[in-house]
Amino acid sequence: MQCSRFLVSGFCGVAGLMGVLLPVLAADRPVRPGSFYMSKNLLALQADDIANPGMLWVSDGESLWRQPVGRAQKSCASCHDAADVTMKGVAARYPAVDAESGELFNLEKRINTCRTRHQGAAALAYETDELLALTAYVAHQSRGERVKVHIDGPAAPFYEAGRKRFYTRVGQLNLSCAQCHEANAGRRLRGDTISDGVGSGWPAYRLEWQTLGSLHRRLRACSLGVRARQFDSGSPEYLSLELYLAKRAEDVPVEAPAVRR
Incomplete structure:
Protein backbone atom coordinates (compact mmCIF):
# COMPACT_ATOMS: atom_id res chain seq x y z
CA MET A 1 0.00 0.00 0.00
CA GLN A 2 1.27 3.46 -0.83
CA CYS A 3 1.69 5.97 1.98
CA SER A 4 0.02 8.67 -0.09
CA ARG A 5 -3.21 6.64 -0.33
CA PHE A 6 -3.73 5.63 3.27
CA LEU A 7 -2.55 7.63 6.26
CA VAL A 8 -2.30 4.70 8.61
CA SER A 9 -0.06 2.80 6.22
CA GLY A 10 1.63 6.17 5.73
CA PHE A 11 3.40 5.46 8.98
CA CYS A 12 5.25 2.93 6.80
CA GLY A 13 7.97 1.43 8.98
CA VAL A 14 6.05 2.18 12.16
CA ALA A 15 2.65 1.02 10.93
CA GLY A 16 2.74 -1.62 13.63
CA LEU A 17 2.25 1.08 16.25
CA MET A 18 -1.38 1.42 15.20
CA GLY A 19 -3.96 -0.59 17.11
CA VAL A 20 -7.46 -1.52 16.07
CA LEU A 21 -8.63 0.93 13.41
CA LEU A 22 -11.97 2.67 13.63
CA PRO A 23 -13.72 4.28 10.63
CA VAL A 24 -12.45 7.69 9.58
CA LEU A 25 -14.82 10.31 10.99
CA ALA A 26 -16.63 12.68 8.65
CA ALA A 27 -14.42 15.58 7.63
CA ASP A 28 -17.24 18.10 7.95
CA ARG A 29 -18.30 17.21 11.49
CA PRO A 30 -17.70 19.67 14.35
CA VAL A 31 -14.41 19.51 16.21
CA ARG A 32 -14.92 17.75 19.54
CA PRO A 33 -13.30 18.39 22.94
CA GLY A 34 -10.66 16.02 24.24
CA SER A 35 -13.13 14.58 26.75
CA PHE A 36 -15.17 13.13 23.87
CA TYR A 37 -12.47 10.50 23.37
CA MET A 38 -11.87 9.69 27.04
CA SER A 39 -12.88 6.60 28.98
CA LYS A 40 -15.69 6.79 31.53
CA ASN A 41 -13.17 6.48 34.35
CA LEU A 42 -11.09 9.41 33.12
CA LEU A 43 -14.20 11.49 32.54
CA ALA A 44 -15.30 10.84 36.11
CA LEU A 45 -11.85 11.75 37.42
CA GLN A 46 -11.80 15.00 35.46
CA ALA A 47 -15.31 15.97 36.56
CA ASP A 48 -14.64 15.41 40.27
CA ASP A 49 -12.96 18.52 41.67
CA ILE A 50 -11.86 16.56 44.74
CA ALA A 51 -10.28 13.71 42.79
CA ASN A 52 -8.99 15.64 39.77
CA PRO A 53 -5.23 16.00 40.50
CA GLY A 54 -5.05 19.16 38.41
CA MET A 55 -7.10 20.96 41.04
CA PRO A 68 2.32 40.24 46.56
CA VAL A 69 5.48 39.87 44.46
CA LYS A 74 1.53 43.85 44.10
CA SER A 75 -0.54 40.72 43.74
CA CYS A 76 -2.61 39.69 40.74
CA ALA A 77 -5.66 40.51 42.85
CA SER A 78 -4.37 44.06 43.38
CA CYS A 79 -5.30 44.84 39.77
CA HIS A 80 -7.79 42.13 38.87
CA ASP A 81 -9.72 41.64 42.12
CA ALA A 82 -11.68 38.38 42.33
CA ALA A 83 -10.60 36.01 39.58
CA ASP A 84 -13.93 34.21 39.44
CA VAL A 85 -15.40 37.48 38.17
CA THR A 86 -12.65 39.25 36.25
CA MET A 87 -11.05 36.16 34.69
CA LYS A 88 -14.28 34.44 33.63
CA GLY A 89 -14.12 33.84 29.89
CA VAL A 90 -10.52 35.07 29.53
CA ALA A 91 -9.01 31.66 28.71
CA ALA A 92 -11.64 31.17 26.01
CA ARG A 93 -10.32 34.27 24.20
CA TYR A 94 -6.62 33.33 24.21
CA PRO A 95 -4.21 33.33 22.43
CA ALA A 96 -4.61 37.01 21.57
CA VAL A 97 -2.42 39.81 20.25
CA ASP A 98 -1.04 42.15 22.89
CA ALA A 99 -1.94 45.73 21.97
CA GLU A 100 1.25 47.19 23.42
CA SER A 101 3.85 44.88 21.89
CA GLY A 102 1.99 43.46 18.89
CA GLU A 103 3.08 39.98 19.94
CA LEU A 104 0.86 36.95 20.20
CA ALA A 125 9.74 29.48 33.35
CA TYR A 126 7.47 27.09 31.48
CA GLU A 127 6.55 23.92 33.39
CA THR A 128 7.41 25.42 36.77
CA ASP A 129 4.75 24.73 39.37
CA GLU A 130 4.19 28.47 39.87
CA LEU A 131 3.41 29.24 36.23
CA LEU A 132 1.36 26.09 35.83
CA ALA A 133 -0.61 26.94 38.96
CA LEU A 134 -1.39 30.51 37.91
CA THR A 135 -2.28 29.43 34.38
CA ALA A 136 -4.49 26.60 35.65
CA TYR A 137 -6.21 28.94 38.11
CA VAL A 138 -6.96 31.54 35.44
CA ALA A 139 -8.03 28.93 32.88
CA HIS A 140 -10.26 27.22 35.43
CA GLN A 141 -12.36 30.39 35.79
CA SER A 142 -13.47 29.86 32.17
CA ARG A 143 -14.48 26.22 32.55
CA GLY A 144 -17.58 25.66 30.45
CA GLU A 145 -17.08 28.85 28.44
CA ARG A 146 -16.94 28.38 24.66
CA VAL A 147 -13.66 29.04 22.85
CA LYS A 148 -13.83 32.21 20.78
CA VAL A 149 -10.56 33.73 19.57
CA HIS A 150 -9.95 36.56 17.11
CA ILE A 151 -7.99 35.84 13.94
CA ASP A 152 -8.52 39.08 12.04
CA GLY A 153 -6.48 42.28 12.03
CA PRO A 154 -3.10 41.92 13.76
CA ALA A 155 -3.86 38.27 14.60
CA ALA A 156 -4.21 37.27 10.94
CA PRO A 157 -0.52 36.55 10.17
CA PHE A 158 -0.16 34.50 13.35
CA TYR A 159 -3.25 32.50 12.45
CA GLU A 160 -1.98 31.85 8.94
CA ALA A 161 1.39 30.71 10.30
CA GLY A 162 -0.38 28.32 12.65
CA ARG A 163 -2.63 26.99 9.89
CA LYS A 164 0.38 26.35 7.68
CA ARG A 165 2.16 24.51 10.49
CA PHE A 166 -0.91 22.35 11.16
CA TYR A 167 -0.98 21.11 7.57
CA THR A 168 2.77 20.88 6.86
CA ARG A 169 4.43 17.46 6.96
CA VAL A 170 7.44 17.42 9.26
CA GLY A 171 9.98 15.07 10.78
CA GLN A 172 11.40 11.74 9.80
CA LEU A 173 7.89 10.26 9.72
CA ASN A 174 6.79 13.01 7.30
CA LEU A 175 3.49 13.64 9.08
CA SER A 176 1.43 16.76 9.70
CA CYS A 177 -0.82 17.54 12.65
CA ALA A 178 -3.81 17.26 10.32
CA GLN A 179 -3.01 13.72 9.26
CA CYS A 180 -3.56 12.50 12.81
CA HIS A 181 -5.99 14.97 14.34
CA GLU A 182 -8.16 15.74 11.35
CA ALA A 183 -8.07 12.77 8.98
CA ASN A 184 -7.82 10.06 11.62
CA ALA A 185 -9.44 11.36 14.80
CA GLY A 186 -11.16 8.46 16.50
CA ARG A 187 -8.69 5.82 15.34
CA ARG A 188 -6.37 3.99 17.70
CA LEU A 189 -2.65 4.65 18.08
CA ARG A 190 -0.98 2.32 20.56
CA GLY A 191 -3.30 2.44 23.57
CA ASP A 192 -4.72 5.88 22.81
CA THR A 193 -7.59 7.15 20.72
CA ILE A 194 -6.47 9.97 18.43
CA SER A 195 -8.33 13.14 19.38
CA ASP A 196 -9.16 16.25 17.37
CA GLY A 197 -6.10 17.89 18.89
CA VAL A 198 -7.74 20.84 20.66
CA GLY A 199 -6.14 22.82 23.47
CA SER A 200 -9.22 23.72 25.51
CA GLY A 201 -8.32 21.40 28.40
CA TRP A 202 -4.82 22.69 29.07
CA PRO A 203 -2.98 22.96 31.37
CA ALA A 204 -3.86 19.31 31.92
CA TYR A 205 -2.83 16.53 34.25
CA ARG A 206 -1.44 13.76 32.07
CA LEU A 207 -1.24 10.31 33.61
CA GLU A 208 1.85 9.52 31.55
CA TRP A 209 3.62 12.51 33.10
CA GLN A 210 2.17 12.12 36.59
CA THR A 211 1.98 15.91 36.78
CA LEU A 212 0.31 18.95 35.28
CA GLY A 213 1.74 20.19 32.01
CA SER A 214 1.23 22.99 29.52
CA LEU A 215 -0.14 22.67 25.99
CA HIS A 216 3.33 23.49 24.68
CA ARG A 217 4.78 20.52 26.54
CA ARG A 218 2.23 18.37 24.69
CA LEU A 219 3.13 20.00 21.36
CA ARG A 220 6.79 19.27 22.00
CA ALA A 221 5.88 15.65 22.70
CA CYS A 222 4.00 15.49 19.39
CA SER A 223 7.03 16.91 17.58
CA LEU A 224 9.21 14.28 19.23
CA GLY A 225 6.72 11.57 18.27
CA VAL A 226 7.10 12.28 14.56
CA ARG A 227 10.85 12.85 15.00
CA GLY A 234 6.54 29.75 24.26
CA SER A 235 8.16 29.88 20.82
CA PRO A 236 6.46 31.77 17.96
CA GLU A 237 6.00 28.45 16.18
CA TYR A 238 3.97 26.87 18.99
CA LEU A 239 2.14 30.11 19.84
CA SER A 240 0.84 30.46 16.28
CA LEU A 241 -0.14 26.79 16.23
CA GLU A 242 -1.95 27.29 19.54
CA LEU A 243 -3.96 30.12 17.97
CA TYR A 244 -4.89 27.97 14.99
CA LEU A 245 -5.94 25.11 17.26
CA ALA A 246 -8.09 27.50 19.29
CA LYS A 247 -9.86 28.85 16.21
CA ARG A 248 -10.35 25.34 14.90
CA ALA A 249 -11.95 24.47 18.26
CA GLU A 250 -14.34 27.42 18.20
CA ASP A 251 -17.36 26.84 20.47
CA VAL A 252 -15.69 23.89 22.21
CA PRO A 253 -15.99 24.36 26.00
CA VAL A 254 -12.94 25.06 28.16
CA GLU A 255 -12.20 22.02 30.35
CA ALA A 256 -9.11 23.13 32.28
CA PRO A 257 -7.62 21.53 34.18
CA ALA A 258 -8.37 18.44 32.13
CA VAL A 259 -7.12 14.92 32.79
CA ARG A 260 -5.48 13.14 29.91
CA ARG A 261 -4.05 9.67 29.51
Whole structure:
Protein backbone atom coordinates (compact mmCIF):
# COMPACT_ATOMS: atom_id res chain seq x y z
CA MET A 1 0.00 0.00 0.00
CA GLN A 2 1.27 3.46 -0.83
CA CYS A 3 1.69 5.97 1.98
CA SER A 4 0.02 8.67 -0.09
CA ARG A 5 -3.21 6.64 -0.33
CA PHE A 6 -3.73 5.63 3.27
CA LEU A 7 -2.55 7.63 6.26
CA VAL A 8 -2.30 4.70 8.61
CA SER A 9 -0.06 2.80 6.22
CA GLY A 10 1.63 6.17 5.73
CA PHE A 11 3.40 5.46 8.98
CA CYS A 12 5.25 2.93 6.80
CA GLY A 13 7.97 1.43 8.98
CA VAL A 14 6.05 2.18 12.16
CA ALA A 15 2.65 1.02 10.93
CA GLY A 16 2.74 -1.62 13.63
CA LEU A 17 2.25 1.08 16.25
CA MET A 18 -1.38 1.42 15.20
CA GLY A 19 -3.96 -0.59 17.11
CA VAL A 20 -7.46 -1.52 16.07
CA LEU A 21 -8.63 0.93 13.41
CA LEU A 22 -11.97 2.67 13.63
CA PRO A 23 -13.72 4.28 10.63
CA VAL A 24 -12.45 7.69 9.58
CA LEU A 25 -14.82 10.31 10.99
CA ALA A 26 -16.63 12.68 8.65
CA ALA A 27 -14.42 15.58 7.63
CA ASP A 28 -17.24 18.10 7.95
CA ARG A 29 -18.30 17.21 11.49
CA PRO A 30 -17.70 19.67 14.35
CA VAL A 31 -14.41 19.51 16.21
CA ARG A 32 -14.92 17.75 19.54
CA PRO A 33 -13.30 18.39 22.94
CA GLY A 34 -10.66 16.02 24.24
CA SER A 35 -13.13 14.58 26.75
CA PHE A 36 -15.17 13.13 23.87
CA TYR A 37 -12.47 10.50 23.37
CA MET A 38 -11.87 9.69 27.04
CA SER A 39 -12.88 6.60 28.98
CA LYS A 40 -15.69 6.79 31.53
CA ASN A 41 -13.17 6.48 34.35
CA LEU A 42 -11.09 9.41 33.12
CA LEU A 43 -14.20 11.49 32.54
CA ALA A 44 -15.30 10.84 36.11
CA LEU A 45 -11.85 11.75 37.42
CA GLN A 46 -11.80 15.00 35.46
CA ALA A 47 -15.31 15.97 36.56
CA ASP A 48 -14.64 15.41 40.27
CA ASP A 49 -12.96 18.52 41.67
CA ILE A 50 -11.86 16.56 44.74
CA ALA A 51 -10.28 13.71 42.79
CA ASN A 52 -8.99 15.64 39.77
CA PRO A 53 -5.23 16.00 40.50
CA GLY A 54 -5.05 19.16 38.41
CA MET A 55 -7.10 20.96 41.04
CA LEU A 56 -4.05 20.88 43.34
CA TRP A 57 -2.41 23.40 40.99
CA VAL A 58 -5.61 25.43 40.81
CA SER A 59 -5.59 25.65 44.60
CA ASP A 60 -1.95 26.76 44.60
CA GLY A 61 -2.78 29.27 41.86
CA GLU A 62 -5.49 30.80 44.03
CA SER A 63 -2.90 31.39 46.77
CA LEU A 64 -0.40 32.85 44.30
CA TRP A 65 -3.13 35.13 42.91
CA ARG A 66 -3.29 36.91 46.28
CA GLN A 67 0.45 36.92 46.99
CA PRO A 68 2.32 40.24 46.56
CA VAL A 69 5.48 39.87 44.46
CA GLY A 70 8.23 41.91 42.85
CA ARG A 71 9.49 45.42 43.44
CA ALA A 72 5.94 46.77 43.37
CA GLN A 73 4.79 44.24 45.98
CA LYS A 74 1.53 43.85 44.10
CA SER A 75 -0.54 40.72 43.74
CA CYS A 76 -2.61 39.69 40.74
CA ALA A 77 -5.66 40.51 42.85
CA SER A 78 -4.37 44.06 43.38
CA CYS A 79 -5.30 44.84 39.77
CA HIS A 80 -7.79 42.13 38.87
CA ASP A 81 -9.72 41.64 42.12
CA ALA A 82 -11.68 38.38 42.33
CA ALA A 83 -10.60 36.01 39.58
CA ASP A 84 -13.93 34.21 39.44
CA VAL A 85 -15.40 37.48 38.17
CA THR A 86 -12.65 39.25 36.25
CA MET A 87 -11.05 36.16 34.69
CA LYS A 88 -14.28 34.44 33.63
CA GLY A 89 -14.12 33.84 29.89
CA VAL A 90 -10.52 35.07 29.53
CA ALA A 91 -9.01 31.66 28.71
CA ALA A 92 -11.64 31.17 26.01
CA ARG A 93 -10.32 34.27 24.20
CA TYR A 94 -6.62 33.33 24.21
CA PRO A 95 -4.21 33.33 22.43
CA ALA A 96 -4.61 37.01 21.57
CA VAL A 97 -2.42 39.81 20.25
CA ASP A 98 -1.04 42.15 22.89
CA ALA A 99 -1.94 45.73 21.97
CA GLU A 100 1.25 47.19 23.42
CA SER A 101 3.85 44.88 21.89
CA GLY A 102 1.99 43.46 18.89
CA GLU A 103 3.08 39.98 19.94
CA LEU A 104 0.86 36.95 20.20
CA PHE A 105 0.22 36.04 23.83
CA ASN A 106 -1.12 32.86 25.34
CA LEU A 107 -2.12 32.76 29.02
CA GLU A 108 1.40 31.91 30.15
CA LYS A 109 2.91 34.83 28.27
CA ARG A 110 0.19 37.19 29.53
CA ILE A 111 0.85 36.15 33.13
CA ASN A 112 4.59 36.62 32.73
CA THR A 113 4.17 39.99 31.04
CA CYS A 114 1.95 41.17 33.88
CA ARG A 115 4.69 40.11 36.29
CA THR A 116 7.45 42.00 34.47
CA ARG A 117 5.42 45.09 33.44
CA HIS A 118 3.28 45.71 36.48
CA GLN A 119 4.69 43.78 39.43
CA GLY A 120 8.41 44.23 38.86
CA ALA A 121 8.87 40.48 39.20
CA ALA A 122 10.84 37.99 37.16
CA ALA A 123 9.08 35.92 34.53
CA LEU A 124 8.34 32.32 35.44
CA ALA A 125 9.74 29.48 33.35
CA TYR A 126 7.47 27.09 31.48
CA GLU A 127 6.55 23.92 33.39
CA THR A 128 7.41 25.42 36.77
CA ASP A 129 4.75 24.73 39.37
CA GLU A 130 4.19 28.47 39.87
CA LEU A 131 3.41 29.24 36.23
CA LEU A 132 1.36 26.09 35.83
CA ALA A 133 -0.61 26.94 38.96
CA LEU A 134 -1.39 30.51 37.91
CA THR A 135 -2.28 29.43 34.38
CA ALA A 136 -4.49 26.60 35.65
CA TYR A 137 -6.21 28.94 38.11
CA VAL A 138 -6.96 31.54 35.44
CA ALA A 139 -8.03 28.93 32.88
CA HIS A 140 -10.26 27.22 35.43
CA GLN A 141 -12.36 30.39 35.79
CA SER A 142 -13.47 29.86 32.17
CA ARG A 143 -14.48 26.22 32.55
CA GLY A 144 -17.58 25.66 30.45
CA GLU A 145 -17.08 28.85 28.44
CA ARG A 146 -16.94 28.38 24.66
CA VAL A 147 -13.66 29.04 22.85
CA LYS A 148 -13.83 32.21 20.78
CA VAL A 149 -10.56 33.73 19.57
CA HIS A 150 -9.95 36.56 17.11
CA ILE A 151 -7.99 35.84 13.94
CA ASP A 152 -8.52 39.08 12.04
CA GLY A 153 -6.48 42.28 12.03
CA PRO A 154 -3.10 41.92 13.76
CA ALA A 155 -3.86 38.27 14.60
CA ALA A 156 -4.21 37.27 10.94
CA PRO A 157 -0.52 36.55 10.17
CA PHE A 158 -0.16 34.50 13.35
CA TYR A 159 -3.25 32.50 12.45
CA GLU A 160 -1.98 31.85 8.94
CA ALA A 161 1.39 30.71 10.30
CA GLY A 162 -0.38 28.32 12.65
CA ARG A 163 -2.63 26.99 9.89
CA LYS A 164 0.38 26.35 7.68
CA ARG A 165 2.16 24.51 10.49
CA PHE A 166 -0.91 22.35 11.16
CA TYR A 167 -0.98 21.11 7.57
CA THR A 168 2.77 20.88 6.86
CA ARG A 169 4.43 17.46 6.96
CA VAL A 170 7.44 17.42 9.26
CA GLY A 171 9.98 15.07 10.78
CA GLN A 172 11.40 11.74 9.80
CA LEU A 173 7.89 10.26 9.72
CA ASN A 174 6.79 13.01 7.30
CA LEU A 175 3.49 13.64 9.08
CA SER A 176 1.43 16.76 9.70
CA CYS A 177 -0.82 17.54 12.65
CA ALA A 178 -3.81 17.26 10.32
CA GLN A 179 -3.01 13.72 9.26
CA CYS A 180 -3.56 12.50 12.81
CA HIS A 181 -5.99 14.97 14.34
CA GLU A 182 -8.16 15.74 11.35
CA ALA A 183 -8.07 12.77 8.98
CA ASN A 184 -7.82 10.06 11.62
CA ALA A 185 -9.44 11.36 14.80
CA GLY A 186 -11.16 8.46 16.50
CA ARG A 187 -8.69 5.82 15.34
CA ARG A 188 -6.37 3.99 17.70
CA LEU A 189 -2.65 4.65 18.08
CA ARG A 190 -0.98 2.32 20.56
CA GLY A 191 -3.30 2.44 23.57
CA ASP A 192 -4.72 5.88 22.81
CA THR A 193 -7.59 7.15 20.72
CA ILE A 194 -6.47 9.97 18.43
CA SER A 195 -8.33 13.14 19.38
CA ASP A 196 -9.16 16.25 17.37
CA GLY A 197 -6.10 17.89 18.89
CA VAL A 198 -7.74 20.84 20.66
CA GLY A 199 -6.14 22.82 23.47
CA SER A 200 -9.22 23.72 25.51
CA GLY A 201 -8.32 21.40 28.40
CA TRP A 202 -4.82 22.69 29.07
CA PRO A 203 -2.98 22.96 31.37
CA ALA A 204 -3.86 19.31 31.92
CA TYR A 205 -2.83 16.53 34.25
CA ARG A 206 -1.44 13.76 32.07
CA LEU A 207 -1.24 10.31 33.61
CA GLU A 208 1.85 9.52 31.55
CA TRP A 209 3.62 12.51 33.10
CA GLN A 210 2.17 12.12 36.59
CA THR A 211 1.98 15.91 36.78
CA LEU A 212 0.31 18.95 35.28
CA GLY A 213 1.74 20.19 32.01
CA SER A 214 1.23 22.99 29.52
CA LEU A 215 -0.14 22.67 25.99
CA HIS A 216 3.33 23.49 24.68
CA ARG A 217 4.78 20.52 26.54
CA ARG A 218 2.23 18.37 24.69
CA LEU A 219 3.13 20.00 21.36
CA ARG A 220 6.79 19.27 22.00
CA ALA A 221 5.88 15.65 22.70
CA CYS A 222 4.00 15.49 19.39
CA SER A 223 7.03 16.91 17.58
CA LEU A 224 9.21 14.28 19.23
CA GLY A 225 6.72 11.57 18.27
CA VAL A 226 7.10 12.28 14.56
CA ARG A 227 10.85 12.85 15.00
CA ALA A 228 10.66 16.52 14.09
CA ARG A 229 12.35 19.57 15.57
CA GLN A 230 11.09 20.47 19.03
CA PHE A 231 10.69 24.22 19.45
CA ASP A 232 11.03 25.92 22.81
CA SER A 233 7.87 26.25 24.87
CA GLY A 234 6.54 29.75 24.26
CA SER A 235 8.16 29.88 20.82
CA PRO A 236 6.46 31.77 17.96
CA GLU A 237 6.00 28.45 16.18
CA TYR A 238 3.97 26.87 18.99
CA LEU A 239 2.14 30.11 19.84
CA SER A 240 0.84 30.46 16.28
CA LEU A 241 -0.14 26.79 16.23
CA GLU A 242 -1.95 27.29 19.54
CA LEU A 243 -3.96 30.12 17.97
CA TYR A 244 -4.89 27.97 14.99
CA LEU A 245 -5.94 25.11 17.26
CA ALA A 246 -8.09 27.50 19.29
CA LYS A 247 -9.86 28.85 16.21
CA ARG A 248 -10.35 25.34 14.90
CA ALA A 249 -11.95 24.47 18.26
CA GLU A 250 -14.34 27.42 18.20
CA ASP A 251 -17.36 26.84 20.47
CA VAL A 252 -15.69 23.89 22.21
CA PRO A 253 -15.99 24.36 26.00
CA VAL A 254 -12.94 25.06 28.16
CA GLU A 255 -12.20 22.02 30.35
CA ALA A 256 -9.11 23.13 32.28
CA PRO A 257 -7.62 21.53 34.18
CA ALA A 258 -8.37 18.44 32.13
CA VAL A 259 -7.12 14.92 32.79
CA ARG A 260 -5.48 13.14 29.91
CA ARG A 261 -4.05 9.67 29.51
